[in-house]
Amino acid sequence: MLELKNIVKTYVMGHETVRALDGVTVTIKDGEYVAIVGPSGSGKSTLMNMIGCLDVPTSGEYILNGQDVSKLRDDDLATARNKHIGFVFQRFNLLSRITAQRNVELPLRYGGIGGKERAERAKEAMTAVGLGDRLTHKPVEMSGGQQQRVAIARALVNHPTLLLADEPTGALDSKTGAEIMALFKKLREERGITIVIVTHDPGVAAQADRVVRIKDGRVESDTLNSEE
Amino acid sequence: MLELKNIVKTYVMGHETVRALDGVTVTIKDGEYVAIVGPSGSGKSTLMNMIGCLDVPTSGEYILNGQDVSKLRDDDLATARNKHIGFVFQRFNLLSRITAQRNVELPLRYGGIGGKERAERAKEAMTAVGLGDRLTHKPVEMSGGQQQRVAIARALVNHPTLLLADEPTGALDSKTGAEIMALFKKLREERGITIVIVTHDPGVAAQADRVVRIKDGRVESDTLNSEE
Ligand SMILES: Nc1ncnc2c1ncn2[C@@H]1O[C@H](COP(=O)(O)OP(=O)(O)OP(=O)(O)O)[C@@H](O)[C@H]1O
Ligand SMILES: Nc1ncnc2c1ncn2[C@@H]1O[C@H](COP(=O)(O)OP(=O)(O)OP(=O)(O)O)[C@@H](O)[C@H]1O
Numbered sequence: 001m002l003e004l005k006n007i008v009k010t011y012v013m014g015h016e017t018v019r020a021l022d023g024v025t026v027t028i029k030d031g032e033y034v035a036i037v038g039p040s041g042s043g044k045s046t047l048m049n050m051i052g053c054l055d056v057p058t059s060g061e062y063i064l065n066g067q068d069v070s071k072l073r074d075d076d077l078a079t080a081r082n083k084h085i086g087f088v089f090q091r092f093n094l095l096s097r098i099t100a101q102r103n104v105e106l107p108l109r110y111g112g113i114g115g116k117e118r119a120e121r122a123k124e125a126m127t128a129v130g131l132g133d134r135l136t137h138k139p140v141e142m143s144g145g146q147q148q149r150v151a152i153a154r155a156l157v158n159h160p161t162l163l164l165a166d167e168p169t170g171a172l173d174s175k176t177g178a179e180i181m182a183l184f185k186k187l188r189e190e191r192g193i194t195i196v197i198v199t200h201d202p203g204v205a206a207q208a209d210r211v212v213r214i215k216d217g218r219v220e221s222d223t224l225n226s227e228e
Numbered sequence: 229m230l231e232l233k234n235i236v237k238t239y240v241m242g243h244e245t246v247r248a249l250d251g252v253t254v255t256i257k258d259g260e261y262v263a264i265v266g267p268s269g270s271g272k273s274t275l276m277n278m279i280g281c282l283d284v285p286t287s288g289e290y291i292l293n294g295q296d297v298s299k300l301r302d303d304d305l306a307t308a309r310n311k312h313i314g315f316v317f318q319r320f321n322l323l324s325r326i327t328a329q330r331n332v333e334l335p336l337r338y339g340g341i342g343g344k345e346r347a348e349r350a351k352e353a354m355t356a357v358g359l360g361d362r363l364t365h366k367p368v369e370m371s372g373g374q375q376q377r378v379a380i381a382r383a384l385v386n387h388p389t390l391l392l393a394d395e396p397t398g399a400l401d402s403k404t405g406a407e408i409m410a411l412f413k414k415l416r417e418e419r420g421i422t423i424v425i426v427t428h429d430p431g432v433a434a435q436a437d438r439v440v441r442i443k444d445g446r447v448e449s450d451t452l453n454s455e456e
């Protein structure tokens with residue numbers, strides 16, 4: 001369970017201060033599927049960085065699985081993040097000069113998993129996203145949508161309990177996008193993982209249990225999707 | 229007028245050869261508004277790179293404004309490209325450590341435009357995309373959608389006659405995306421520019437005059453959008 005209480009995040013640049021998050025309070029239960037929507041620049045990615053322990057809030061409280069994240073030591077935070085959280089970044093953040101396979105294996109290397117098992121799990125994740133035949137290609141040798149799917153495979157390879165995906169279908173055509181969404185749904189049903197997804201695609205948001213709308217760094221609304 | 233005749237593009241990687249374009253023939257008239265659609269990995273960005281003279285075909289013919297592009301010398305090609313073509317890359321290709329203003333001014337620097345005029349035109353382009361107050365911020369200090377809009381401003385700053393945009397609304401929410409599409413429409417009406425846009429958003433494709441559908445590196449269909 002995630003509990004964010006009155007989270008503020010400001011960025012200071014010279015004389016200017018940008019208040020990216022202006023007091024966000026939101027709770028997400030285990031196994032829930034939540035979509036975060038909102039205008040460009042409203043704070044969605046910043047909120048995901050907080051939830052994923054990739055950045056620290058300026059003020060406010062974050063309780064993850066009963067622990068106050070601000071009290072954790074750096075290496076405990078890194079272990080918790082690497083073990084439990086899979087992150088699909090909006091800008092992919094792939095290493096463009098190494099193969100897709102080595103990109104996908106990276107979380108496993110940090111986790112101390114051996115070479116043979118790493119290779120097998122990387123192949124399984126790449127096949128799940130429709131790129132089983134591209135393991136030896138580098139991101140610079142792939143299309144935008146293919147790179148995005150490598151980023152998704154990397155987020156899934158460690159079998160996370162919490163998947164954070166920042167516009168995971170942004171570079172995909174509707175058919176490929178639907179395949180990725182079906183994969184996420186399957187993971188939730190089979191493994192009970194918690195999914196938080198940022199999207200500006202109304203069709204994707206409609207598949208979540210809840211939609212949290214962000215505007216100017218605040219929660220504007222938090223509504224349950226009715227059963228179709 | 230652009231005329232591509234039987235364009236083939238292959239990428240050789242070790243023992244493998246990827247045939248990204250497998251004989252594409254398409255003609256685009258001045259002032260036309262054409263959308264290119266198709267599955268992830270089908271060859272859309274590769275085709276845009278050919279149209280924008282950013283890469284050379286493996287075989288086939290490309291006639292741009294009556295000139296055979298393959299016969300042009302490199303510096304003539306660079307001048308023609310910089311003077312007439314504005315390009316919005318799928319992966320933005322911004323310089324992340326310099327300000328948005330300097331990013332947008334870059335095409336003008338290559339064109340030898342003086343500092344004062346550069347600054348004015350950069351401000352005009354950034355205001356047109358809704359980021360007039362972000363000139364001094366660097367791409368690393370901006371959201372994904374804001375970075376995309378900087379990339380759009382940079383493509384427009386040189387008042388190109390041909391605008392090539394590879395998924396220009398991919399990182400934008402529907403409202404911001406609609407504002408960018410309205411801006412493109414206005415430029416077409418006021419300046420008569422030719423627009424070629426890659427998109428996987430059906431709403432965006434519907435606004436073009438024609439939709440060229442690509443599949444496995446070939447033109448699958450080329451249809452006129454009926455007047456609403
Ligand atoms: N530099 C490269 N080296 C090797 N292969 C490449 C390179 N660039 C693209 N490809 C391959 O060429 C094919 C077409 O890629 P392209 O980027 O044109 O696709 P796309 O239609 O734009 O896809 P997307 O919608 O995912 O952006 C893909 O199979 C891709 O892997
Ligand atoms: N490193 C940074 N330094 C300064 N400002 C930042 C930084 N990162 C984000 N911002 C600012 O914080 C605000 C929120 O950005 P964020 O990336 O969270 O938006 P977003 O909702 O994800 O937008 P998009 O839909 O465009 O991706 C924006 O105004 C942005 O310019």
Ligand SMILES: [Mg+2]
Pocket residue numbers: 044045046090166371372373
């Ligand atoms: Mg974002």
Ligand SMILES: [Mg+2]
Pocket residue numbers: 143144145272273274318394
């Ligand atoms: Mg592409």
